[in-house]
Amino acid sequence: MNVIAERIADFLKQYPPFNNLSIEELTIVATSIRVVNIEKHKTLFRINDVLHDSFYVVASGVINLSVISDAEETLLNKCVEGDVFGLRPFFAKNNYMMTAKAREESVVYAIPIDTFRPFVAKNAEVLNFLLESFANNSNNPEDRQNKGKLLSDHVVYTGGSQSEMQYFQSLTYNKMPLKSFVNTTVRDAAQLMTDNLMDNLIIVDNNHFPVGIVTDSDMRSKIATGRVPITATVDKIMAAPVLAVPENVSLAEAQLLILKYNVSHLCVTQDGSDKSEIKGIISEHDLIVAQASNPGVLIKEIKRSQDAKDLKKIRAKLSDMIQTSINKNIPLSHISNIAGEINLALIKRSVELAILDMGSPPARFAWLSIGSQGRKEQLLLTDQDSILVFEDVAPEKYRDVKDYFLKLAKRATSTLEKIGYPYCPNVHMASNILWCKSLSDWTKQYENWINTPGEKSNEISSIFFDYEIAFGEIKIEEAITDVIFRNASRGKLFFDYLGNDALRKPPPLSFFKKFNVEEEGANENKFDIKTRALMPLIDGARLFCLSLNIKGINNTYLRFKQLAMTDPRHSEIYLNCAEAFVILSKIRTVEGLKTESDGQFINLEELSKVDREKLKNALAPMKDLEELIKARFQLTQFS
Template identity: 70%
Template sequence: MNTVAEHIADFLKKYPPFDNLTFEELSEIATNIRVVNLEKYKILFQIDDKLHDCFYVVASGVIHLSVIADAEETLLNKCHEGDIFGLRPFFAKNNYMMTAKAREESIIYAIPIATFRPFVANNPNVLDFLLESFATNTNNPNDKNIRGKLLSDNVVYSDQQSSDMQYFQSLTYNRIPLTTTADAIVMDVAKTMAENLSNSIIICNNNNIPIGIVTHTDMSTKIATGRYPITTTIDKIMSNPVVTVVENISLAEAQLVMLKNNVTHLIATIDGTNQSEVKGIISEHDLIVSQANNPGVLIKQIKRTQSAEDLKQLRNRLTDIIQNSIHKNIPLFHVYNIASEINLALIKRSIELAILDLGSPPARFSWLCIGSQGRKEQLLLTDQDSILVFEDVVPDKYREVKDYFLKLAKRSTANLEKIGYSLCPNGHMGSNTLWCKSLIDWTNQYNSWMNTPGKNSNDLSSIFFDYEMAFGESKIEEAIETVIYKNAKNNTLFFDFLGNDALRNNAPLSFFKKFIVEEEGPNKDKFDIKSRALLPLIDSARLFALSYGIKGVNNTYSRFKQLAIADPRNAEIYINCAEAFLTLSKFRTIEGLKNEDNGQYINLNELNKIDKERLKNALTPMRELEELIKDKFQLTQFS
């Protein structure tokens, strides 16, 4: 092996997923790798370019991955030494949907997919890592059409919008397949298959090691057509060698292996090779059945549900999806998107059921989720927050119309409570007469909050600026947005108030970089990750997004990403905050799932040393963010 290839193999061995491969395997890959030198700002590929025959690893330098969304360039990710990017040719057929550009002089290794693919099929850790990297670098709002392309033509695939999960779903398949030996007579085998209602049988040697497979198709194309007599031995018509996989394969891996080998069945064996014992058989039908837990299917079921009790069962399945995603290490941003769509469908159906009870609304209206669901950040079962805005009606109809909507909101929130979303302790719900009113009343409310924040701040909660429409008339939501952004323009007093609000929470770390924990009460010695870490980031992202007039982006992570474009001088701070937000959210979600609560308090004693460091590192960008707020908003009056 030449010294260049040896040097590349040594380099790759240090980084995942290559650390799962032997040095011999890496050496074989390295001899086929091309070395690409990129000058500063040189583009390697851009949106709509034809796919390359390779994927890439950064050997040195920095590569920026960006997309164009809503006429804005959004930075998705920075790839540093050892990072993988450009995985689209592995998983999709359509052109590139992002741009890869060198941020500084860089050296890139181009790894041919044809060379690398054989090492993926038998190594689920490698494939899991590639799938995760692909998902992480695909946070493109326009990039929904690639999901679902992995299925072969005769596998039905559901709803595209929430199909991220199919990459990571576990697979249910037949663990006790039919087996026979090579000398069995075809007629006897056909009888056995018919009696067991099976469309396949595995041919094994005496040690139960697979040597071939016969499917219903083999029977019809080779026996029914008369090419072979029914008295022949089964080995004459079997397909071999068989395609084998490991037992714990995911849905996506199975799809990839089936597509790659152009087969309809896979045989699961103890070690994933055809030299070990048979443990099961996977058919294309199993792929369809395994998609029952697909978010798209779940949303369809929600839409057909007739009671809050049935909705509760479906909400429990969302918890399973979230747990499975966290366990599979799916990027949290994707999990948020999936959970948000399902939560939204549950809220919408709860309102529809209430309307079916009460009869048609007397006026058009909009139900806005506020708070965490308004930001698409609700993974754990937290309390419900909402407002109801109905269109302006003539004065003598006002009381009657408002009464209807209060009843509607009460029934809807009661349905949501049955599903498991507790009522908001602060009463921030459309069922509260304060938060159920006409568009003109809401306009006056926002005018008052934003133009005289000191006077009217008692009932001002900043969550009223995070909203997402769950049901109703989008023009009403747009009218609310117009009022907010009109009032925000050059409104120093309002930003002074919000800026101080964002800084009101106590610091998460002491001067000596120790976690500041609760001193008394039931959560003594625990770390309040919600108040000390997440809320300051949420509040700051909202504050800056409003001040830069960034509309239609309510999610904290996305707000920081957009801010990096709006304010390039401070882009690094915003990107660090975006990553910190995801890390902290994951800590909270894991804690909440473990204790079946809202995950607010972290028991630091249960964290290992690495996790404690990760948690601490995620808190470091907050100091710079605090300085940025003080500098930009010149806080005075409410300090």
């Protein structure tokens, strides 16, 4: 192997996927590589160009990847040393969907597809690396620290960066920034950055307040050019002052600041100013990584998905986003709203894929998510609940129409189960013959539940009164709502039934204010936060909204907020319940994410003293709610 090829091989083996190749394979790749020098602002390939016979690795410099959005060129990503891009020739026949342009004078290695393809075919790690990146527009799936990143040119830019959802979306960034002092020499700073594989160094004062930042770009433009000697101190080349942000900065806020001030990094500090301790550093690359999990982007990906496998990957991204958002203290009500929209989009696509398999439906219909999905409170992968309502058809067509929708529902619920939503243990699903029927049948069903409650108590479930349309005709959902509220207005027995059902839930605390925990079984000594804490609040909010004719609000938190306005005499109780619901939901979600479960059972021993007190305090409003239910509906706990 010649000296140049040897140097290229040494460079490549630092980065995936090349670190999965043997020395012999690396030698073959390195000797086939073409070195391409690209002048500043010159283009390697453009959108709609015919595909090249190579893909590329950045050897030095910076390559910008951009797309056209709303007639403007929009920067999607920056590729730096070790980044792989231009993968489209591997997996697609149509032309490039991005433009690759040098941000500065750059060198890239062109690796012939024909030379590299045999190693992909026989090396699962290399193939998975390239496939996962190309399919998901993800960065290096093997390395969350982004040391050697893989950047896809498959993505379709979706815009909408200033949407409400993205405004609150949180960021993952480096919480252990590299720091040094103003009297550090440039030579020492460069060595420090090299040793730690970092492209930036925060310069701090004696209080550890950030006063400046040095980046690779500063080293290239000020030191490599000879403008400043390597023996100088870093204050001669650092950018100052820094742009500081608080720890809970959102994606959109960070993007706006970077664009507005034309900087490449933001310093995260304790109070969001440069007069407090440095806590982290946000790079432009962090913003690109966050874009991949933008809720708007996820919904676009859902619409393009072709099977359950695609949808499962997107649901995993949602779980990551929920975890990150909770860590950043994003308001839970907002997280629930985002998660609810994405969950509904996943359900809708599951129904659409079933229709694509089976052909057009024989009648109009509505797929309604019920229970926690219908309330947009499903932050964890809990079981699916749904009903299907199809329009009334001629009697002779009824059986065939119902058969079609039952088959459709079985396909859709099967897809949802593969995504990660378990089948409902009580079979409250559209695939159950009981819960897939015509509008007239559903009208009778709701009328029976409301007018003769308890007659067939094993059939009634209050979750059927929490619903949200996921797919189909909105007028069918509206018809169900009209039936419910028309009958509920004269349904004293119904409210007695629901009220007593709410009061029957086992109390969360004992007479001596101790937590009531499970006494036996797999969850012995654990606290059932769902049954003892959340369900009484959910039941109470539903009961009062139905009795006060409040339509169109299914979410428990929003129901309590609306009740505070509709029934101002008891607003304090409702607002306290709203706050309690958020606290309890967060505790359950954190537990579920930690244990990869539905979070229903809390190990109190693992809670800190502060969290145990927070949990206990959140249970206090439930007593007031219980008394209000008894007074309003003239009930006792034993009626």
